Amino acid sequence: MNIVQRAKAPTPKFFRVLRSIGLAMLAVSGSVIATPVALPLAIVTVAGYVAVAGGVISAVSQITVDNSSSSVQANKEIQNKARDGD
Template structure:
C-alpha cells in the first residue's frame, strides 16, 4: 500500500500528464451525458457510460505512471 502512495505522489512524465487530462475530459463528458436532464436514446447513454469508465481508468493509470531513474546493473 505504501508503494502506491509513493507512486501517486511521484512526478508524472509529460506524456502521461497529457493522457491524464484527456482521461479526465472523457470522464467528465461521459458523466455529463449520463446525468443529462433530458431523455436521451439508450445507445447514447450506454456509450456515455463506457466513455466515463474509460476516462476514469485512463486517468488512474496515467497518475500512477512514474519515470524509472535507476541505472541497470
C-alpha cells in the first residue's frame, strides 16, 4: 500500500482525534510565532517545537489505517482484478 492509498484509506477514531489535536497545536503555535508583539525568546522557541510536534502528530495520524477496512478494500480489489481477468 503506497502513501496515497494510505492517506485515502479510513482512519481509526482515536487517530482522527489525535490528528485534530495536532492541527490545533500547529495553529496555536503558528499564531504565537506570527504575533506582531515582541515575545520572550523562550516562548517563541517553545512555540516552534510545538509546531513541529503538531505537524508530526498530524502526519502520522493521517497515514494510520484501520486494518479491518483496508483488508476488506484489498479483498474487493483482488476480486475485481480476478473478475476482469476472466
